[in-house]
Amino acid sequence: TRIIRTLKAMGIRSVAVYHDADAQSLHVQQADEAVCLGAGTVSETYLDIDRIIQIAVEAGAEAIHPGYGFLSENTDFVTRCEAAKISFIGPTADQIAMFGLKHEARRIADEAQVPLVPGSPLLTDLESAIAWASEVHYPVMLKSTAGGGGIGMQVCESEQDLIQAWESVRRLSANYFANDGVFLEKYIRQARHIEVQIIGDGQGSVISLGERDCSAQRRNQKVIEETPAPGLSDALRSDLHQTAERLMASVNYRNAGTVEFILDAETGSFYFLEVNTRLQVEHGVTEMVWGVDLVDWMIRLAASEMEPLADHKRNLMPKGHAIQVRVYAEDPCLDFQPSAGLLTEVDWPEVADVRIDHWLQPGLEVTALFDPMLAKVITLREDRTGAIASLKAVLADIKLYGVETNLDYVGNILNSAVCQSGQLLTRTLGEMTFHSPRIHVLSSGTQTTIQDFPGRTGFWHIGIPPSGPMDSVSFRLANRLLNNASSAAGMEITLNGPTLRFDSPTRIVLTGATIEAKLDDEDIAMHRVVTVHAGQTLMLGKVVGAGARTYLAVHDGFYCPDYLGSKATFTLGQFGGHAGRALRAGDVLRLNEPPSRQAGDPGPALNPTTPATSQVNTCIPEIHDSWTLRVIYGPHGAPDFFTDNDIKTFFEHEWQVHYNSSRTGIRLIGPKPEWARETGGEAGLHPSNIHDNAYAFGTVDFTGDMPVILGPDGPSLGGFVCPATVIQADLWKLGQLKAGAKVRFIPISYDQAVSLEAEQTKALENLQPLPDCPLPETTAIEHLPSPVIHQTRLGEDTVTCRLAGDHFLLVELGPLELDIAIRFKIHALMRWLETNPTPGIKELTPGIRSLQIHYDSQVLSLDRVIAKIDQALEQLQDHTDMSVPARIVHIPLSWDDEACRIAIEKYTQSVRPNAPWCPSNLEFIRRINGLPDLAAVKEIVFSASYLVMGLGDVYLGAPVATPLDPRHRTLGDVGGRGR
Ligand code: ADP
Ligand code: MG
Numbered sequence: 001t002r003i004i005r006t007l008k009a010m011g012i013r014s015v016a017v018y019h020d021a022d023a024q025s026l027h028v029q030q031a032d033e034a035v036c037l038g039a040g041t042v043s044e045t046y047l048d049i050d051r052i053i054q055i056a057v058e059a060g061a062e063a064i065h066p067g068y069g070f071l072s073e074n075t076d077f078v079t080r081c082e083a084a085k086i087s088f089i090g091p092t093a094d095q096i097a098m099f100g101l102k103h104e105a106r107r108i109a110d111e112a113q114v115p116l117v118p119g120s121p122l123l124t125d126l127e128s129a130i131a132w133a134s135e136v137h138y139p140v141m142l143k144s145t146a147g148g149g150g151i152g153m154q155v156c157e158s159e160q161d162l163i164q165a166w167e168s169v170r171r172l173s174a175n176y177f178a179n180d181g182v183f184l185e186k187y188i189r190q191a192r193h194i195e196v197q198i199i200g201d202g203q204g205s206v207i208s209l210g211e212r213d214c215s216a217q218r219r220n221q222k223v224i225e226e227t228p229a230p231g232l233s234d235a236l237r238s239d240l241h242q243t244a245e246r247l248m249a250s251v252n253y254r255n256a257g258t259v260e261f262i263l264d265a266e267t268g269s270f271y272f273l274e275v276n277t278r279l280q281v282e283h284g285v286t287e288m289v290w291g292v293d294l295v296d297w298m299i300r301l302a303a304s305e306m307e308p309l310a311d312h313k314r315n316l317m318p319k320g321h322a323i324q325v326r327v328y329a330e331d332p333c334l335d336f337q338p339s340a341g342l343l344t345e346v347d348w349p350e351v352a353d354v355r356i357d358h359w360l361q362p363g364l365e366v367t368a369l370f371d372p373m374l375a376k377v378i379t380l381r382e383d384r385t386g387a388i389a390s391l392k393a394v395l396a397d398i399k400l401y402g403v404e405t406n407l408d409y410v411g412n413i414l415n416s417a418v419c420q421s422g423q424l425l426t427r428t429l430g431e432m433t434f435h436s437p438r439i440h441v442l443s444s445g446t447q448t449t450i451q452d453f454p455g456r457t458g459f460w461h462i463g464i465p466p467s468g469p470m471d472s473v474s475f476r477l478a479n480r481l482l483n484n485a486s487s488a489a490g491m492e493i494t495l496n497g498p499t500l501r502f503d504s505p506t507r508i509v510l511t512g513a514t515i516e517a518k519l520d521d522e523d524i525a526m527h528r529v530v531t532v533h534a535g536q537t538l539m540l541g542k543v544v545g546a547g548a549r550t551y552l553a554v555h556d557g558f559y560c561p562d563y564l565g566s567k568a569t570f571t572l573g574q575f576g577g578h579a580g581r582a583l584r585a586g587d588v589l590r591l592n593e594p595p596s597r598q599a600g601d602p603g604p605a606l607n608p609t610t611p612a613t614s615q616v617n618t619c620i621p622e623i624h625d626s627w628t629l630r631v632i633y634g635p636h637g638a639p640d641f642f643t644d645n646d647i648k649t650f651f652e653h654e655w656q657v658h659y660n661s662s663r664t665g666i667r668l669i670g671p672k673p674e675w676a677r678e679t680g681g682e683a684g685l686h687p688s689n690i691h692d693n694a695y696a697f698g699t700v701d702f703t704g705d706m707p708v709i710l711g712p713d714g715p716s717l718g719g720f721v722c723p724a725t726v727i728q729a730d731l732w733k734l735g736q737l738k739a740g741a742k743v744r745f746i747p748i749s750y751d752q753a754v755s756l757e758a759e760q761t762k763a764l765e766n767l768q769p770l771p772d773c774p775l776p777e778t779t780a781i782e783h784l785p786s787p788v789i790h791q792t793r794l795g796e797d798t799v800t801c802r803l804a805g806d807h808f809l810l811v812e813l814g815p816l817e818l819d820i821a822i823r824f825k826i827h828a829l830m831r832w833l834e835t836n837p838t839p840g841i842k843e844l845t846p847g848i849r850s851l852q853i854h855y856d857s858q859v860l861s862l863d864r865v866i867a868k869i870d871q872a873l874e875q876l877q878d879h880t881d882m883s884v885p886a887r888i889v890h891i892p893l894s895w896d897d898e899a900c901r902i903a904i905e906k907y908t909q910s911v912r913p914n915a916p917w918c919p920s921n922l923e924f925i926r927r928i929n930g931l932p933d934l935a936a937v938k939e940i941v942f943s944a945s946y947l948v949m950g951l952g953d954v955y956l957g958a959p960v961a962t963p964l965d966p967r968h969r970t971l972g973d974v975g976g977r978g979r
Contacts (some may be wrong), residue, residue: 001025001026001027001030001359002284002295002357002358003027003065003295003543004016004027004030004031004783005030006293006295006296006299008030009293009296010296010299012299013032013033014030014031014032014033015031015032015033015034015035015055015056015059015061016030016033016034016035017034017035017036017037017046017052017055018034018035018036018037019036019037019038019039019045019046019311019369019370019371020036020037020038020039021039021365021370022084022359022370023036023885024361024363024364024365025359025360025364026358026359026360026361026685027189027359031537033059035055035059035647037051037052037945042070042369042370044311045071047070047071049071049074049076049077049080049715051078052064052071052381053080053081053084053086055304055772056081056084057084057086061086062086062087063086063087063088063089063299063302063303064081064086064087064088064089065089065090065295065298065299065928066088066089066090066278067279067607068278068279068280068281068372072090072278072279073096073100073276073277073278074093074096075093075096075097075100075167076093077089077115078091078092078093078096079093087151087302087303088302088394089255089298089299089301090254090255090256090277090278090279090298090302091200091253091255091257091277092202092254093252094151095253095254095277096249096277099274099275099277100259100277101145101146101156101179101181102143102144102145102146102147102183102274103121103122103145103181104145105272105274105275106119106183106586107121107600108247108250108251109272110248111248111250112246112250113246113272114243114246114247114272115243115269115270115272115312116271116272117185117186117188117262117271117272117273118131118136118186119132119136119140119183119184119185119186119820120135120136120183120184120185121183122145122181122182122183122898123182123183126163126166129142129162129166129182129184129648130159130162130163130183133156133159133162133184134159135519136184136185136186137186138156138157138158138159138187139155139156139157139186139187139189140155140156140162140184140185140186140187141153141154141155141156141184141185141186141187142154142156142165142166142169142182142184143169143171143182143183143184143185144169144170144173144176144177144179144180144181144182145173145179145181145182145183145767146173146177146178146179147173147175147177148222149221150217150219150220151172151176151220152169152172152173152176153169153220154168154169154175155187156187156736159770163913168883169182170182175956186759188262188264188271189266189427190264190265190266190425191215191262191263191264191265191425191426191427192213192215192229192262192263192265192424192425192426193213193214193215193217193222193260193261193262193263193273193426194211194212194213194214194215194229194232194240194260194261194262194263194270194275195212195214195240195258195259195260195261195280195881196208196210196211196212196213196240196243196244196245196258196259196261196275196676197209197210197256197258197283197286197294198244198245198248198253198256198257198258198259199213199255199256199257199294199297199301199309200248200249200252200254200257200309201252201254201306201309202252202253202254202255202301202612203252204249204252204620205249205308205309206245206248206249206253206309207245207309207310207312207313208242208244208245209286209290209292209294209313209316209318210227210228210241210286210290210318211227211228211229211232211237211240211241212225212226212227212229212282212285212286213225213226213227213228213229213230213424214282215424215425215426215428216413216419216424216428216429216620217426217429218336218338218429218430219430220426221400222281222282222326222556223325223326223328223406223410223413223429223629224323224325224326224413225281225282225285225323225324225326226285226321226322226323226324226384226387227285227286227289227321227322228289228318228321230384230422231422231423235453236268236270238295239270239952240261243259243261243270243272244259244261244676247259247272247275248275254301255298255301255302256278256279256294256297256298257275257276257277257278258275258276258280259272259275260272260273260274260275260276261273262426262592264410264849265423265425271643273550279294279295279298281326281373281376282324282376284322284324284355284357284376284378285322285323285324285378286322287381287856288320288322288353288355288378288728289318289319289320289321289322289380290316290318290319291319294315294443299510300542310329319383320380320381320382320383320387321377321380321382321383321384321386321387322378322379322380322387323379323384323387323388323390323391324376324377324378325376325377325378325410325414326373326375326376326406327358327373327374327375327376327377327398327400327405327406327407327410328372328374328405328406329341329366329372329373329374329403329404330404330405330406330568330666331404331529332404332405332406332408332409332434332436333434333435333436333438336406338368338372338423339366339372339403339405339414340365340366340367340368340403340872341365341366341402341403341579342363342365342366342402342579342580343360343361343362343363343364343365343366343400343401343402344363344402344561344563344575344580344764345362345399345401345402345561346360346361346362346364346399346400347399347400348398349394349397349398349744349859351379351390351393352381353379353381353390354376354377354378354380354394355376355377355378355379355380356376356377356378356394357375357376357378358374358375358376359374360374360375360400361642362392366402366403371662373813374400374403374405374613377391377395379391379394379397384422385420387408388414388419388420391414392411392414392415395407395410395411395414396411397614399538399561399894401560401561402579404588408434408436409434409436412432412434413429413432414491416432416960429432431900435503435551436503437503437504437534437590437591437593438503438504438550438588438589438590438591439500439501439502439503439554439558439588439589439590439591440500440501440503440587440588441498441499441500441583441584441585441586441587441588441589442498442499442501442537442585442617443498443499443501443585444498444582444583444584444585444587445494445495445496445497445498445540445583446494446495446496447494447495447582447850448491448492448493448494448498448579448582448583449491449492449569449578449582449583450489450490450491450492450558450560450567450568450569450576450577450578450581450583450589451467451469451475451489451490451491451492451567451568451569451577452468452469452487452488452490452557452566452567452568453468453469453472453475453476453486453487454465454466454468454472454571454725455468455469455566455568455712456468456563456564456565456566456568456576457566457842457843458565458718458842458843459564459843459846460634460694460843460852460854460952461694461716461843461844461845461846461951461952462641462718462951462952463715463716463951463952464564464570464573464716465712465713465714465715466568466572466697467566467568467569467570467576467663467712467713467714468566468568469490469492469549469551469568469712469735469737470492470549470663470711470712470732470734471512471549471551471621471732471733471734471735471736472731472732472735473621473760473764473770474509474511474512474549474550474551474621474732474735475490475492475511475512475551475553476529476764477511477527477619477620477621477764478490478509478510478511478551478552478553479553479557480508480764480765480767481509481511481527481529481553481611481616482509482529482553482554482555482556483509483621484553484555484556484557485556485557486724487556487557488553488556488557488592489557489558489560489567489568489577489592490554490557491551491552491558492549492550492551492552492735492875493512493515493540493543493549493550493551493552494548494549495542495543495549495738496540496541496542496543497515497516497517497539497540497541497542497543497549497550497552498540498583499537499538499539499540500538500540500589500813501535501536501537501538502532502533502534502535502536502537502538503534503535504534504591505532505534506531506532506554506555506591507529507530507531507532507554507555508530508532508538508552508553508554508555509527509528509529509530509539509552509553510524510525510526510527510530510550510551510552511526511527511550511551511553511620512526512547512549512550512551512623512735512736513541513543513546513547513548513549513550513622513623513736514543514544514545514547514550515540515541515542515543515544515550516539516540516541516542516544516791517538517539517540517541518538518539519532519536519537519538519539520536520537520542524538527616527617527620528613528616540552546623546624546625546735546736546738547623547624547736547738547740548735548736548738549735549736552801554591555591556591556592556593557591557592558589558590558591558592559589559590559591559592560576560577560578563575563576563580564576569581569582569733570713571663571713572664572713572973610721611767615767616767618767618769619763619764619767619768619769619770621732621770623736624655625738625740625741625742626741626742627733627736627737627741627742627743627744628743628744628745628746628775629709629726629730629733629743629744629745629746630726630727630729630730630745630746630748630752630753630756631700631721631724631725631726631727631730631745631746631747631748631805632724632725632726632727632747632748632749632750632753632787632803632804632805632806633647633747633784633785633786633787633803634722634723634724634725634786634787634788634802634803634804635696635699635722635725635787635802635803635804635810636690636721636722636723636787637723637784637786637787638676638781639676640673640676640677641672641675641676641677641687641690641721641723642674642676642721643673643674643675643676644781645674646673646674646676646723647723647781647784648676649671649673649779650673650707650723650724650745651744651745651746651747653670653671653744654670654742654743654744655670655707655742655744655745656668656669656670656740656741656742656743657667657669657738657739657740657741657742657743658706658739659739659740660910660911661713661737661739662713663711663712663713663714664710664711664713664714664715664716665701665708665709665710665711665715666708666709666711666734666737667706667707667708668706668707668708668709668743669706670707672705673702673705675687675688680719680815682817682818683719683816683818684719685928685976686704688702688703688705688720688721689719689720689721690720690721690753690816691717691719691816691817691818691847691848691849691850692717692718692719692847692848692949692950692952693717693718693719693810693812693847693848693849693850693852694716694717694808694810694845694846694847694850694852694952695710695714695715695716695717695718695722696710696722696725696804696805696807696808696810696854697710697712697731697805697807697808697850698710698711698725698726698727698728698730698734698805699722699724699725699726699804699805699944700722700723700724700725700726700745701718701720701721701722702720702721702722703720704720704915708913709734709737711734712734715952716845716952717845717847717950717951718952722804723940723976724745724747724807725803725804725805725806726805726839727748727753727756727757727805727806728753728756728757728805728806728807728857729753729756729757729759729760729771746775747784748863749785750785750803750806753805753806753857754806754857754858756771756807757857757858758858758918759771761858772822787802788800788801788802789801789802789803789862789866790869792869792870793873794813794873794876794877795828795877795880796823797813797825798813798814798815799811799812799813799816799869799873800812800813801866801869804852806854806857807854807855807856807857808852808854808855809852809853809855809862809865809866810850810851810852810853811829811850811851811852811853811869812849812850813825813826813829813849813850813851814849816849817849818848818849819849820947822849823846823848823849823949824882824884825876826846826847826849826850826851827846827882827884828876828879828882829851829869829872829873829876830844830846830851832872832875832876833851833853833868833869833872834869836871836872838860838864838865839859839860840855840856840859840860841853841854841855841860841865841868842854842855842856845952846950847950848949848950853865853869888945893941893942895938895941895942896922900921904917904918904919904920904921905919916928922934922937925937
């Protein structure tokens with residue numbers, strides 16, 4: 001991205017090459033053209049010279065900028081570029097070769113009277129190594145001549161060490177750099193790394209652009225770099241610059257390079273280390289202080305369009321102090337092991353005089369294939385203190401979630417006295433200890449997710465379910481016992497719990513289904529506030545006895561980025577929570593403290609007030625194997641869809657929970673309904689089919705003959721009748737329904753449901769007994785209130801308002817027919833309600849011939865909702881003409897997709913094998929539509945233009961569309977699944 005930015009500024013077209021795994025990188029999007037190198041190994045992709053030259057030639061490229069790594073110091077590549085008449089933006093192949101091997105570079109430096117670290121020539125055997133070591137005196141450093149990136153060097157304090165290091169350094173060098181040449185250098189204990197940026201014109205003129213201090217290194221690799229280097233005398237500074245210029249002029253160096261020196265902080269002497277014949281990662285600090293663009297210079301030099309360098313430098317004046325941090329995807333607590341993962345949050349602060357070079361965006365997968373550097377963050381201020389302070393502030397505001405990073409680690413360094421006083425040595429970081437408070441997931445359990453309450457609401461109209469804790473009462477109780485904010489994120493645990501190691505102290509509470517729980521070796525109780533000390537391990541075993549889900553809350557909640565306003569995990573959508581999925585062993589979680597990148601911050605004080613055990617005991621929800629779910633009858637019942645007898649059976653039967661149940665829905669085993677109709681009419685073969693409408697949370701959906709109670713991750717829109725809807729106050733019970741458990745449905749009135757919810761909320765707040773309500777004496781059909789609570793007209797069409805539980809109202813229009821005009825009228829109603837908002841109406845979800853109104857019955861009465869609809873209809877009566885904005889979207893459509901076949905196969909195995917669309921949905925569509933062959937089905941599917949009638953379903957926004965051409969309209973199947 002850094003190079004593309006300059007090319008853009010210079011008006012030069014760019015072609016990027018990229019590995020398949022980098023397809024989402026910013027540079028791929030920003031380049032004018034991007035060519036994929038495939039998904040092979042590094043040598044098959046970024047190091048494939050033939051391929052890259054071929055791409056460059058085909059693209060008509062005039063020059064190649066090699067960047068920092070890969071082929072940037074490869075002499076073959078330079079030669080091949082030249083042969084292809086492409087200019088290589090960098091030094092000549094000879095110059096790269098001269099400095100490519102460190103022992104060779106030392107010889108050239110020596111010739112240019114540059115002071116060398118005392119050391120040896122290339123060594124061929126251990127005896128001469130030992131001899132040389134006693135000459136330069138221990139400690140010495142055994143170095144690979146071809147090494148780089150801090151790899152291939154080892155400090156030896158004694159002959160013993162040297163004997164040990166000899167083979168391993170040589171072997172490593174042979175493996176990494178295909179060259180086992182080694183030599184010795186005196187190890188400078190009090191070393192600072194100071195390097196000089198130089199630029200040459202290839203004709204003997206070389207200028208320097210100041211020095212950089214890169215002493216902050218972990219494992220001999222730079223982490224923090226700055227310019228100017230702190231605490232140097234003017235004489236020393238100019239001596240360094242002149243020495244570097246002299247060396248590079250002696251070889252007529254061309255383009256940008258860096259001369260690295262070791263400065264002995266004890267003696268003030270400096271020694272040559274090596275030359276890097278390319279642009280360096282840390283060049284940005286030099287650019288900021290000198291106000292130049294080095295990539296621009298490199299390109300002009302390569303194009304021979306640069307004015308004489310000395311003239312150029314005369315106009316430049318360094319100004320201020322710049323400091324850079326390299327942000328790595330690595331774990332400082334695990335010896336800087338690279339960390340891979342899905343980035344679910346990426347947010348960079350925007351501050352003047354702060355430059356952040358990066359390649360990231362949310363949703364990008366950081367792989368372990370390449371260097372783990374994520375970003376370079378550079379601040380420029382008048383002085384060093386200001387630059388450090390501003391860098392600290394910027395780092396604290398960076399949000400990266402999904403991989404472990406070194407952000408806290410570098411924040412810690414910037415806070416240290418050695419760094420602030422400018423006395424950092426190359427070995428300092430190795431001697432610093434670092435601790436980062438977090439929670440390690442040692443094992444994950446069956447299905448453990450991060451959830452929050454009330455989850456992700458307001459997106460039902462685009463098919464995104466609320467998610468959140470399935471047993472929200474237990475979840476809320478856990479937060480309440482810790483005095484957490486009600487929005488604090490906690491953990492939902494299913495049947496088998498995770499093992500978690502806490503690095504920082506906190507307090508926890510377990511609620512919900514009773515689970516085996518040990519903190520280190522001690523058993524811990526449910527529903528009690530337990531103090532966890534740093535270093536302790538919480539082991540959660542199996543859920544014992546009744547119930548399916550346990551909840552773990554921690555003081556102040558888990559830290560997680562919000563996705564569409566919630567931390568709840570929706571695994572099917574792959575978003576929310578930790579990386580959009582259930583936890584896995586190896587995951588690292590954090591407590592929800594404001595990320596303070598400050599050393600020694602003790603974190604927030606823990607709230608010590610713990611409610612009395614006796615009080616807590618009164619409000620623990622009862623979990624068992626035999627449940628009564630209180631429901632509101634409707635939205636669809638007898639006599640239109642079910643027989644009276646069906647409804648009677650529905651309420652009288654004790655249903656059994658099917659093993660194939662999950663957060664999307666609870667399937668129930670029980671008697672088949674008789675049904676009041678033969679078929680679903682226009683909507684499908686089966687009498688359970690209706691034209692698609694939005695579902696209420698917790699509604700009981702008859703998918704064919706089998707009822708499914710829709711769960712928090714369930715579908716939003718579909719074409720099945722729902723005879724009853726679980727009341728808000730009982731939704732929590734769904735989370736505890738285990739396979740085999742018994743369920744009975746108890747119809748209650750709307751008013752009872754509303755007051756039960758109010759009482760439940762109050763009870764949870766005040767830790768009082770949870771409400772119960774007397775069971776009705778009879779559930780006979782004639783005593784049930786009708787689900788249809790209001791009927792009126794819009795022009796010719798009847799309007800039917802149906803109760804769908806205590807939070808949803810389903811407004812249906814016209815007969816049970818697919819009619820585009822009706823769909824438009826629904827749209828008009830929705831628009832009117834949107835432009836005339838009512839507090840308490842939460843969302844509006846249109847269906848094919850209906851509008852579902854989601855409202856908060858705790859703040860808005862049903863009467864007021866109905867009054868609002870009447871008002872809307874009144875106003876809409878006269879508006880017979882309307883036009884709505886529309887657009888044509890082209891979407892790829894696969895035919896006979898493998899995923900569909902797998903879905904049918906799964907259905908056959910786990911639900912029923914004899915559904916009409918088994919074993920082939922396509923064959924079924926052919927048959928039901930009376931078409932001669934599959935080709936005819938395909939012809940219709942692919943030639944039709946569709947009108948989107950609704951949007952929803954659990955598969956994230958699967959649209960329900962109808963072919964525009966009436967000839968194609970009959971194409972349908974059971975439940976509208978094929979439309
Ligand atoms: P690389 O090619 O891996 O960059 P360098 O020779 O530049 O190798 O060394 C990298 C780092 O290793 C230096 O910045 C310094 O911290 C340390 N180092 C190298 N040589 C010595 C030495 N002789 N004495 C002390 N430290 C050294
Ligand atoms: Mg180096």
